[in-house]
Amino acid sequence: MFENSDRTNLNELGEFGLIDHLTQSIQLTQKSTVKGIGDDAAVLDFANKKTLISTDLLLENVHFDLRYVPLKHLGYKAIQVNLSDIYAMNGIASQVTISIGLSSKFPLEAVEEIYEGALLACQNYNVDLVGGDTSTSQQGLVLSVTSIGYADTDAIAYRSGAQEGDLICVSGDLGGAYVGLQLLEREKQIFLENPNIQPDLEGKDYIIERQLKPEARKDIVELLASLDIKPHAMIDVSDGLASEILHICKASNVGCKLYEEKIPLDPMTYETAREFGLDPTVCALSGGEDYELLFTVPQSDYDKVKNQMEITVIGHITEAAAGYQLISKSGNVHDIKAQGWNAFKSEE
Amino acid sequence: MFENSDRTNLNELGEFGLIDHLTQSIQLTQKSTVKGIGDDAAVLDFANKKTLISTDLLLENVHFDLRYVPLKHLGYKAIQVNLSDIYAMNGIASQVTISIGLSSKFPLEAVEEIYEGALLACQNYNVDLVGGDTSTSQQGLVLSVTSIGYADTDAIAYRSGAQEGDLICVSGDLGGAYVGLQLLEREKQIFLENPNIQPDLEGKDYIIERQLKPEARKDIVELLASLDIKPHAMIDVSDGLASEILHICKASNVGCKLYEEKIPLDPMTYETAREFGLDPTVCALSGGEDYELLFTVPQSDYDKVKNQMEITVIGHITEAAAGYQLISKSGNVHDIKAQGWNAFKSEE
Numbered sequence: 001m002f003e004n005s006d007r008t009n010l011n012e013l014g015e016f017g018l019i020d021h022l023t024q025s026i027q028l029t030q031k032s033t034v035k036g037i038g039d040d041a042a043v044l045d046f047a048n049k050k051t052l053i054s055t056d057l058l059l060e061n062v063h064f065d066l067r068y069v070p071l072k073h074l075g076y077k078a079i080q081v082n083l084s085d086i087y088a089m090n091g092i093a094s095q096v097t098i099s100i101g102l103s104s105k106f107p108l109e110a111v112e113e114i115y116e117g118a119l120l121a122c123q124n125y126n127v128d129l130v131g132g133d134t135s136t137s138q139q140g141l142v143l144s145v146t147s148i149g150y151a152d153t154d155a156i157a158y159r160s161g162a163q164e165g166d167l168i169c170v171s172g173d174l175g176g177a178y179v180g181l182q183l184l185e186r187e188k189q190i191f192l193e194n195p196n197i198q199p200d201l202e203g204k205d206y207i208i209e210r211q212l213k214p215e216a217r218k219d220i221v222e223l224l225a226s227l228d229i230k231p232h233a234m235i236d237v238s239d240g241l242a243s244e245i246l247h248i249c250k251a252s253n254v255g256c257k258l259y260e261e262k263i264p265l266d267p268m269t270y271e272t273a274r275e276f277g278l279d280p281t282v283c284a285l286s287g288g289e290d291y292e293l294l295f296t297v298p299q300s301d302y303d304k305v306k307n308q309m310e311i312t313v314i315g316h317i318t319e320a321a322a323g324y325q326l327i328s329k330s331g332n333v334h335d336i337k338a339q340g341w342n343a344f345k346s347e348e
Numbered sequence: 349m350f351e352n353s354d355r356t357n358l359n360e361l362g363e364f365g366l367i368d369h370l371t372q373s374i375q376l377t378q379k380s381t382v383k384g385i386g387d388d389a390a391v392l393d394f395a396n397k398k399t400l401i402s403t404d405l406l407l408e409n410v411h412f413d414l415r416y417v418p419l420k421h422l423g424y425k426a427i428q429v430n431l432s433d434i435y436a437m438n439g440i441a442s443q444v445t446i447s448i449g450l451s452s453k454f455p456l457e458a459v460e461e462i463y464e465g466a467l468l469a470c471q472n473y474n475v476d477l478v479g480g481d482t483s484t485s486q487q488g489l490v491l492s493v494t495s496i497g498y499a500d501t502d503a504i505a506y507r508s509g510a511q512e513g514d515l516i517c518v519s520g521d522l523g524g525a526y527v528g529l530q531l532l533e534r535e536k537q538i539f540l541e542n543p544n545i546q547p548d549l550e551g552k553d554y555i556i557e558r559q560l561k562p563e564a565r566k567d568i569v570e571l572l573a574s575l576d577i578k579p580h581a582m583i584d585v586s587d588g589l590a591s592e593i594l595h596i597c598k599a600s601n602v603g604c605k606l607y608e609e610k611i612p613l614d615p616m617t618y619e620t621a622r623e624f625g626l627d628p629t630v631c632a633l634s635g636g637e638d639y640e641l642l643f644t645v646p647q648s649d650y651d652k653v654k655n656q657m658e659i660t661v662i663g664h665i666t667e668a669a670a671g672y673q674l675i676s677k678s679g680n681v682h683d684i685k686a687q688g689w690n691a692f693k694s695e696e
């Protein structure tokens with residue numbers, strides 16, 4: 001990936017040199033950032049708002065495969081995945097920290113690319129990068145991101161707020177990131193068997209982007225505010241629709257009824273899933289990594305959401321005793337079970 | 349370390365099962381914690397205080413060696429190291445998040461021990477554990493801790509606030525953690541050569557504890573407040589006194605004069621350093637991991653600090669042009685250079 005002549009050895013810079021180098025171009029834009037990188041801790045001012053904190057760990061060969069994930073995309077995605085958790089509280093993300101552990105065999109240019117992607121994500125989402133840590137790693141590439149945001153007390157949407165009769169809504173479309181991953185995995189296998197064959201991803205941009213360069217749904221949080229909708233409950237779709245709706249139902253002590261025909265699927269997701277012999281609905285239910293927002297709103301908000309292009313009503317909240325139901329296109333009733341991605345699942 | 353009969357396989361629990369298991373005993377005690385673990389993000393309320401954030405990445409065989417670091421101590425130290433950054437802002441830590449990546453070859457009991465140590469640190473320091481992430485790691489053990497705290501705007505002590513004439517103060521004593529590490533490394537080598545020889549650490553408890561179970565100096569932040577002292581500048585000693593005083597001087601655009609004879613050394617640190625043929629002063633200057641607080645106060649505070657057992661005045665701040673000087677016991681003047689631990693240093 002990096003020619004020898006382009007390589008700058010990390011050892012030459014040292015830890016402080018590296019931090020200075022990487023952070024010199026960072027510009028702070030958030031009013032709530034009092035002090036960013038350069039002291040023992042960042043200093044933030046959220047005045048009379050609540051502070052929101054979330055953190056994620058991303059490990060090579062567990063969460064990403066450098067054989068098809070470009071480093072810049074990795075940096076971008078690491079930030080998006082974490083911002084998504086703040087939006088999932090119906091809050092606004094304002095700062096992030098990013099820690100990077102990497103083998104000293106990586107050249108400086110590799111860290112720069114990760115940082116470049118991370119900073120682009122920060123810029124696109126109006127977030128300040130205010131801290132982090134860099135270290136050598138004897139293992140693989142390690143990324144840890146913490147995101148910080150804020151919300152008015154009344155605006156915060158917990159998983160536990162869903163009420164019987166609420167409409168279940170989801171933003172965007174589902175399953176694309178998972179189908180994109182299948183495509184990248186297939187091309188990787190072909191490449192490993194014959195390195196002369198170039199990957200054939202033509203016309204598949206959308207689902208490849210869903211996997212490699214997800215966009216957290218800040219716009220939905222803003223849209224809901226502009227529609228004067230306070231979601232009763234909210235979560236982001238990182239492990240698949242099934243796993244997430246169960247989180248909401250269990251935290252809220254309610255049941256749900258989802259309609260398969262309502263689940264939003266992009267045509268490319270649908271077609272490509274079929275090519276792989278996969279059920280597109282299963283990809284949406286169990287695929288994960290879509291980073292859409294799943295939320296419930298009172299029925300009285302139906303008129304506000306029904307004509308929103310980016311929001312689909314896919315079912316409603318029921319009493320707990322009714323269980324967790326998926327009504328198939330043919331009218332059959334299925335129990336919803338979480339089969340999302342499990343970070344401790346044995347490798348087959 | 350773990351007999352097979354005592355092992356619980358992480359795969360049996362799955363990620364959510366593991367999180368539930370680990371977090372079930374967590375009690376929240378901080379008024380500022382509105383919502384801890386269990387949603388997309390933690391929710392905190394700092395009312396009209398400033399929010400402080402710091403994060404650290406700890407990687408196996410870079411920051412710790414499991415051949416002599418017990419897992420419970422590792423969890424304890426991971427939290428302390430991070431809390432120290434909040435105290436170094438003259439703030440009070442109130443929450444932490446901890447992310448753990450570990451090979452599925454580790455049994456559940458291993459994660460429990462790390463958590464147990466982390467929770468003990470939280471309990472001892474009045475801090476709530478409010479979030480984190482757990483994941484399998486295909487390589488070694490990975491820990492990432494983020495600490496969150498608060499301070500009144502006027503109380504925050506940046507690195508950049510030192511003024512000419514300020515007294516340079518340090519808490520506790522220095523060099524012990526480094527000398528303790530030498531001792532542990534020596535016993536490891538002996539053990540590797542002959543596993544029948546038990547480690548000989550008798551009478552060395554203090555410096556072993558300095559390395560394995562450091563205590564962040566919350567008490568100093570509280571002491572300074574009770575003495576009505578607002579430090580002009582402050583930093584914690586993680587990379588050695590030399591590196592830290594240079595950080596303060598460069599950020600504040602000032603010089604310094606330190607007196608070797610004033611640098612506080614515990615007698616056991618001194619003796620053991622000598623046994624290893626090391627200069628005890630060099631251990632204090634370049635050793636690191638002491639997690640003491642280094643700070644400057646105006647000369648007018650001299651009467652307040654002079655009789656404090658836990659605070660030593662080791663020099664004063666000069667104009668920038670005077671440089672960074674160490675006056676040796678024999679009266680010679682040396683330039684202070686940072687030779688602290690470098691996370692990107694090549695392994696010898």
